[in-house]
Amino acid sequence: AQRVTQPEKLLSVFKGAPVELKCNYSYSGSPELFWYVQYSRQRLQLLLRHISRESIKGFTADLNKGETSFHLKKPFAQEEDSAMYYCALMSGGFKTIFGAGTRLFVKA
Amino acid sequence: EAGVAQSPRYKIIEKRQSVAFWCNPISGHATLYWYQQILGQGPKLLIQFQNNGVVDDSQLPKDRFSAERLKGVDSTLKIQPAKLEDSAVYLCASSPGQNTGELFFGEGSRLTVL
Numbered sequence: 001a002q003r004v005t006q007p008e009k010l011l012s013v014f015k016g017a018p019v020e021l022k023c024n025y026s027y028s029g030s031p032e033l034f035w036y037v038q039y040s041r042q043r044l045q046l047l048l049r050h051i052s053r054e055s056i057k058g059f060t061a062d063l064n065k066g067e068t069s070f071h072l073k074k075p076f077a078q079e080e081d082s083a084m085y086y087c088a089l090m091s092g093g094f095k096t097i098f099g100a101g102t103r104l105f106v107k108a
Numbered sequence: 109e110a111g112v113a114q115s116p117r118y119k120i121i122e123k124r125q126s127v128a129f130w131c132n133p134i135s136g137h138a139t140l141y142w143y144q145q146i147l148g149q150g151p152k153l154l155i156q157f158q159n160n161g162v163v164d165d166s167q168l169p170k171d172r173f174s175a176e177r178l179k180g181v182d183s184t185l186k187i188q189p190a191k192l193e194d195s196a197v198y199l200c201a202s203s204p205g206q207n208t209g210e211l212f213f214g215e216g217s218r219l220t221v222l
Binding site for chain 1: 141156163199209211214215216
């Protein structure tokens with residue numbers, strides 16, 4: 001069965017500190033993984049996808065198939081990074097499931 | 109381009125009543141999703157359409173929930189009769205369905221069942 005696990009409900013860091021939001025997945029096939037973000041009073045939106053191997057707003061995420069993980073990282077957190085972050089897995093037929101989410105709070 | 113539109117934004121009903129939510133996806137997007145997001149949880153996929161056909165409805169409580177996507181464009185999600193545990197935000201998302209897996213979300217419809 002497909003599953004996405006985000007073990008932390010809340011992550012609180014100081015501005016300028018490194019951030020790592022954890023995501024582990026379970027899927028027998030070859031997954032496509034995404035991070036979505038929801039800022040306060042905004043709709044859920046794509047942050048980045050693993051196939052692009054891009055850095056968005058300073059965030060990166062590397063797919064580790066051996067550990068079945070797709071952790072989101074940023075070396076220096078900013079206050080505007082405070083938001084809900086959801087890890088998502090897309091399987092065949094574009095079916096997409098989400099983890100429970102991690103709330104990131106960046107303190108001044 | 110216009111985003112995914114949903115209505116109503118908020119709805120309060122009593123248990124055993126019925127409710128319907130409407131979604132208009134981004135023009136040209138073949139794939140449409142309905143998610144249920146209960147407070148404190150991630151979005152849970154209820155049903156996925158490809159054009160006007162159902163791709164996956166394995167998590168849809170079919171005894172009370174129904175959804176349709178006539179003509180492969182707009183979609184409605186209905187709950188009848190509603191239960192207290194149906195209180196949630198119902199999110200509609202659409203995707204081109206090709207080359208990219210990016211989902212574009214609406215603002216959601218918040219349902220409160222009393």
